[in-house]
Amino acid sequence: AQxxxxxxxxxxxxxxxxLELGCNxxxxxxxxxxxxxxxxxQHLQLLLKYFSGDPLVKGIKGFEAExxxxxxxxxxxxxxxxxxxxxxxxxxxxxxxxxLIFGKGTKLSVKP
Amino acid sequence: SAVISQKPSxxxxxxxxxxxxxxxxxxxxxxxxxxxxxxxxxxxxxxxxNQGSEATYESGFVxxxxxxxxxxxxxxxxxxxxxxxxxxxxYLCSVEGGRRAYNEQFFGPGTRLTVL
Numbered sequence: 001a002q003x004x005x006x007x008x009x010x011x012x013x014x015x016x017x018x019l020e021l022g023c024n025x026x027x028x029x030x031x032x033x034x035x036x037x038x039x040x041x042q043h044l045q046l047l048l049k050y051f052s053g054d055p056l057v058k059g060i061k062g063f064e065a066e067x068x069x070x071x072x073x074x075x076x077x078x079x080x081x082x083x084x085x086x087x088x089x090x091x092x093x094x095x096x097x098x099x100l101i102f103g104k105g106t107k108l109s110v111k112p
Numbered sequence: 113s114a115v116i117s118q119k120p121s122x123x124x125x126x127x128x129x130x131x132x133x134x135x136x137x138x139x140x141x142x143x144x145x146x147x148x149x150x151x152x153x154x155x156x157x158x159x160x161x162n163q164g165s166e167a168t169y170e171s172g173f174v175x176x177x178x179x180x181x182x183x184x185x186x187x188x189x190x191x192x193x194x195x196x197x198x199x200x201x202x203y204l205c206s207v208e209g210g211r212r213a214y215n216e217q218f219f220g221p222g223t224r225l226t227v228l
Binding site: 042098105 | 154156204208
């Protein structure tokens with residue numbers, strides 16, 4: 001069965017620090033990959049997605065992710081975080097039924 | 113993107129009762145899903161809501177406990193039956209597709225359920 005692992009449970013950064021959140025998936029075939037964000041008290045929002053093509057994907061709010069097939073990874077990055085990026089981030093892979101299989105999530109706290 | 117609303121947004125229920133959660137989408141969509149997000153946990157798929165046929169349940173979830181209806185392409189309900197405190201969770205509806213959003217999934221605001 002497909003699975004997604006996120007390496008960090010809780011990341012604490014100061015504003016302007018660079019961010020990289022790890023995500024590895026288990027499936028070796030064609031994958032559709034996603035990063036979602038959940039701000040405090042809000043519902044899940046799509047940050048970015050990868051289906052095919054350029055492995056470096058740019059999303060909203062300055063986030064990007066790189067798909068590295070050989071490493072089964074899809075890490076999320078942002079060069080300079082802001083306090084408003086405090087949220088929980090979920091990596092997901094599309095399952096065979098069209099559903100999403102989520103990692104456990106990473107809580108990001110950005111100190112002003 | 114698809115706009116999804118859920119009712120109720122939250123509820124506190126007594127053990128042994130049932131709650132039906134509604135999910136309404138502003139456009140016709142092919143795929144609708146129900147997820148559960150237990151406190152401090154990630155999202156887990158409960159079932160795929162199929163229009164005009166029985167829902168497809170994931171391992172660990174059964175129709176008697178979580179009956180689902182999907183009468184058309186814009187609406188679905190999830191019932192949490194004979195509730196226990198372990199059912200306290202956020203229940204989310206999600207859809208794939210909608211206007212100009214093939215292969216993207218959008219999530220509703222969730223229903224926060226507390227069972228006493």
